Amino acid sequence: MVEQLIHKYADAGINFLEAAILFVVGWYVVKMILRILSKMMKRSQIDAIIENFVISILNIGLKIIVIITVIAKLGVPTTSLVAVLTTAGAAIALGLQDSLKGIASGITILFSKPFVKGDIIEIDGYVGTVQEIQLLYTIVMTFDNKMVVIPNNDLVSSSFVNYSHEDVRRVTMTVELHPDNDIPQFKAALMQVIQQHPYALKEPAPVIKIGEYKERSVSMQIWVWAENDHFYDLNDDLWVAIRKIFKEQNIKIPAQQIDVRIQNSDIK
Incomplete structure (x- = not known):
């Protein structure tokens, strides 16, 4: 009986040690992967906003995988945990549907670059200089110094004029x-x-x-x-x-003509 307990605790200790090593190594590998991806994106001259967004999403996703793997190594059933995380993710995605569309539109603008910072654009009657392109919004400063915040969904789904596209x-x-x-x-x-x-x-x-x-x-x-x-x-x-x-040259300007018609009527 004592030997069984010893073996049991020994196995548990080994599993805990392996899980701890797996956690440390996994955490380090995640950092290395993110660092390599960040360098690759910078070399590809990808916009800093996209780089930060992608790195943040991968950072969360990879660390969740590491944590689930460590929990499974400790002998804890992970099926229910994965189901809960999946359900929670679906609920969050549904609740943030409009925001996710805006993020997708922002990424589309940053990748396709129909305009960049400093360009003069016109949309919905506003004409101004692009000050900043965020994931959800684009900020335009008009010539009379008004800041206009335009949702990226509107920019992707409607027409606009870019006066700075050509030289x-x-x-x-x-x-x-x-x-x-x-x-x-x-x-x-x-x-x-x-x-x-x-x-x-x-x-x-x-x-x-x-x-x-x-x-x-x-x-x-x-x-x-x-x-x-x-x-x-x-x-x-x-x-x-x-x-x-x-x-x-004493240029003559065309005179405006106003036609006035008077209609006589018999008033009794």
Whole structure:
């Protein structure tokens, strides 16, 4: 009887020692795996947000596996424990369904990169610079210094405009002139300003053309290409130049016409 107890406690002690060794080794292996994965992600230039998210999820998952393995080594039934963890995980996933969709959308944006930090985008009437891309939200700072927080679900499921995606951008302007003006003279003066402007690109070539003849006006279309960083400066300078040409050439502006009809009626 005594020998059986000794063997029993000896086996239990050995199992406990093996479980402790398994726990220490497993914990160390998890850290090594995460460290290697982190280095691989950094070499692949994966966004830091994705790296932290993936490492955190793997850290929790691998450590749970280590703990379950150690518990099984101690002779404790793990079937019920695994079932409880599975049920709890399903319940948490169901409760955080919207958040998980947002996280998936954030990962999609960070991987596909339809825009990056510093880009100018427009969505839902807001135009501003991307300040930060998080897993759930993207923060945009408008030009009047308003912070707009946009859920990543909206960015993935709807259309938006990225003004910074290409290196160059076209300044598009429309000017209404009276038909009595010297149109070729106006075009020549404006084209000279454009060709001398340091921000106006030679290729693609600038264009000034008649867009439409109306009853009391001529619509002029002006297209000039510029680098993204100089877009707004060029746009502003061209409007100033057009105003100056208007004064120098005494350009007539089409007068607005209001039709008033008076209907006589017999009042008895």
